Amino acid sequence: MARLPYLSVSDLAEEDRDLLARDINLHRLLAHSPAGARAFAQLSTWIRYHCALDARLRELVILQIGYSSGSDYEFSHHIQIGHDFGVSDEDINALMAETRGEDSHLGKLDRLVITAAREMVKQGAIQEHTLASLATLLSHQEVIELVMIASFYVGVVHLLASLNIDVETDYLPYLAQFPFADS
Secondary structure (H helix, E strand, C coil), rough: CCCCCCCCCHHCCCCHHHHHHCCCHHHHHHHHHHHHHHHHHHHHCCCCCCCCCHHHHHHHHHHHHHHCCHHHHHHHHHHHHHHHHCHHHHHHHHHHHHCCCCCCCCCCHHHHHHHHHHHHHHHCCCCCHHHHHHHHHHHHHHHHHHHHHHHHHHHHHHHHHHHHHCCCCCHHHHHHHHHCCCC
């Protein structure tokens, strides 16, 4: 159960009701700070629609962060979003296998981006050799954006955990299909 009350459209001033255009629990809590929610949404929108990093790779990074962090909310939401950007169920199973230290069908770049994401979660930074390897396969812009995305989503999983934001019912089937290793 969330640690603060979820807001609904009727709780908001008229000029802030657009904050709940996407009526998800994360937005329903962030709406307590309309300016903060707008800043959060602006960065989220840039990440999703305007950065140079390939959308599928971006979603693999976010999925790995959600999975490695044990964030039901982040992982389930980005399974759905990932599907919209080319992540297959096989990719998700492979990401989970790689996290367990098992081999998968993922290519070198896919493995590198999820390794970078795991390092951000587990070690607080992408390790030098991982970043150097990424820089041989991606442009400098893409490397910077990957680091920015991973940094943002590590923060998001901490926000979700701190506020104990509940997973909406519509997303629960994803968690049943792709359970965490300790489930």
